[in-house]
Amino acid sequence: MSLDALQEVWFTLNQNRLRTFLTAFGVFWGIFMLVLLLGVGQGLKNGIEQSFSSDVRTSMWISSNKTSLPYRGLPQGRHIKLQESDVDFLKNQFPEINIIAAEEPLGSNFRADIYVTYGQHSGSFSVLGAGANYFKIKKSQNYHYGRRLNDLDEADARKVVVIGTKVAERLFGNEYNPIGHQIAINGVSVKIVGVFYDSGWEGRMSERIYMPLAAFQKTFGKGQNIGSIAVVPHSDVDNVALSERILGMLKERHKISPQDNTALRLFDLAKETEEINNTFTGIGLFLWFVGLGTLMAGIVGISNIMIISVKERTREIGIRKALGAHPRQIIYTILSESLLVTLIAGYVGLVLSVGLLELYNWMTNEYGIELPYFSHPEVDVHIAIVALLILVCVGTVAGLVPAWQAARISPIEAMREET
Amino acid sequence: MISLEGIHKHYTSDSRRLHVLKGVNLSIDDGEMVSIMGSSGSGKSTLLNILGLLDTYDHGAYQLGDTVISAGLSEAKAAQLRNRFIGFVFQSFNLLPFKSALENVALPLYYQKIGRKARNYRAEKLLDMVGLGERTKNMPNELSGGQKQRVAIARALITDPRMILADEPTGALDSATTDDVMTVFKEVHRTGKTIVIVTHEHDIAEQTERLILLKDGQVERE
Known part of the structure; x- marks a missing residue:
């Protein structure tokens, strides 16, 4: 569009400020709500994803419990304990397994109940023994200081630990690097080699302390028992089929009835992730639907106002045609008006909604506000581009009917109208 | 030269078919100043619309200079x-x-895609010519009837047209301003423009070179 044509369009729009404002507001609101809704949807998704642990998303976690059925002469209510040998057994039986690792808690599972001290400072945390390869599964743990536990730590049964950031904060304060210091777990001294952050359970996974399994078993007299086994299959493997076969084998090995569904538990992260992803695809579609609905209302609004505008301007358009305006030029003018209003209003809506999301992010960061299951609402560039494309289409569609009507105005009829 | 031969025009309103122009024959030479008169319903406005390409005709032939204007002329071409x-x-x-x-x-020059500077330059010269050189920035509601009509004449001249068509140009003016406007028309005529004025005022018609009298859809007298 030439500057001249733009000036002509701007001039007309400026003539009818209220009408232009009302038209613009419909689109502004549509885009504003669409982007805000999508941003909030993303915030929910981010929040839920953060509550996942840093574990590889295809991992499966197997733990044991009491049997619920008698089997081969053995009574029900028998306590099943997984053994370190189960890890080697599964690894040999299933070539589909990529990574397998064992984990054993010192106290009860998932409860921060082990007394840990450093000088005058103390706290209760979860302490776990982590077998070889364990940290290949805790892939996205974020290390603030030091390093992960490695194969040498395990092979030499070193009395070293990695601690979560919340443990470090409690025992050492916020800014202090605790690497190399000794802490006492149930009175046993161990050396800190790493400090990590794990987003799992909204950060509560960072209240943990991990020690190499070999050292852990020796130090705390745990024998060969393990609390859970983590399995990550190769990428092309069907998790569901594999998990059934693994459970079948383990039941056979521990003499558990094939019908017993409580003695062994398997938590499939891939399945959970998929279910949550599906839910979010649904929520996402719903948000688009609502957002586009709002936008549609905006289009109808513009179209209506433009139709009224064309009706009001019948005489003006008639005069323009008498003076030599080509019908195409009239269509072009009306479409340009509609498009310009849409683009400006939509752009403002886009900027304000993204601004509002950013403001929220800035404030939550600045003041450390955390909402449960809601984190960092945002819209990505693709959505912004799609929203802009939608705007262009909206502007054109909204202008089409009025433009067509304007082009059909007969100059004689128009000029006969009373001013 | 402008020539109309056997021009017919029908209108359909409320399922009645009106035969408004019944074979109008007319020719106007380049540089002529003519007036068209006729009573209400004689078809003079319809004739003006057809002459001005604001409306199409049903039968006949219309030639505008070297251009043949066909009966079914498209709106875009018109x-x-x-x-x-x-x-x-x-x-x-x-x-x-x-x-x-x-x-x-x-x-009108905007629709010829002529730049703003050139448009404004020509517009200023024409406003000067019609005696409104000091009023270029005034809005229409700040101008008197006569001044508005002089602005309209300047606008009609800006594309340097072959013909000026005026439909009752003094109908809304008092007699003093009517004289002013007619003076402008005569000045324009002296520059060699063809001028066609539709009017019902004899005073106006008498100031033109030729009077075409329309009655009941036909040219009664020239």
């Missing part, structure tokens, strides 16, 4: 020809109320 060959002056001025005198005069 717009183009109007812009190039015809300047309009209306009884009710038909100025755009939200544009200044200068912008109103310059508007």
